[in-house]
Amino acid sequence: MTNVLSFEWKKEDYVTISGMIDESSDFSELFKKNHEVLFLDLKNIHRINSSGVRKWVLALDKLKDVEIHYINCSFSVVDQLSMVPEFLNKKCFVESFDARYVCENCNTSQTVTLVVGFDIQAGEKNYTDGPERLCPNCKQKMEFDHNPDSYLFFLSNLSNKKKTAI
């Protein structure tokens, strides 16, 4: 398996980034055009190590004038969003992210993509639970399978200027 990060442009300003982010990650693909807005689909980022975090923060610094939308953030991306404040500069917005739910009644587990401003609101002081989800199998209420305090912490730092104003 290779660690090379892959960039797949779906549209002019929408790119899916896949792989592991580490010291060898090269983000120059994102600097090739002078984007005003970038949509980064991060569903397939399966791991970010500490050198990768630095690489990402440096890349963000180069993109500081670009409005960045994080879409479909994977678990590993969400962990970093909540632990490393530099992952969210003033022009970054998180559109959606993954969360795992488990049903204690029938042991079903499910990964759900939560849309910020729709499933869950940004800008709350603290988060004590994820939004309610019913088990697809037995229809009981599922448990949010993360510590909401830490996993959802990034939402507190997120401006709720968008969407929530509806």
Ligand SMILES: [Zn+2]
């Ligand atoms: Zn169930």
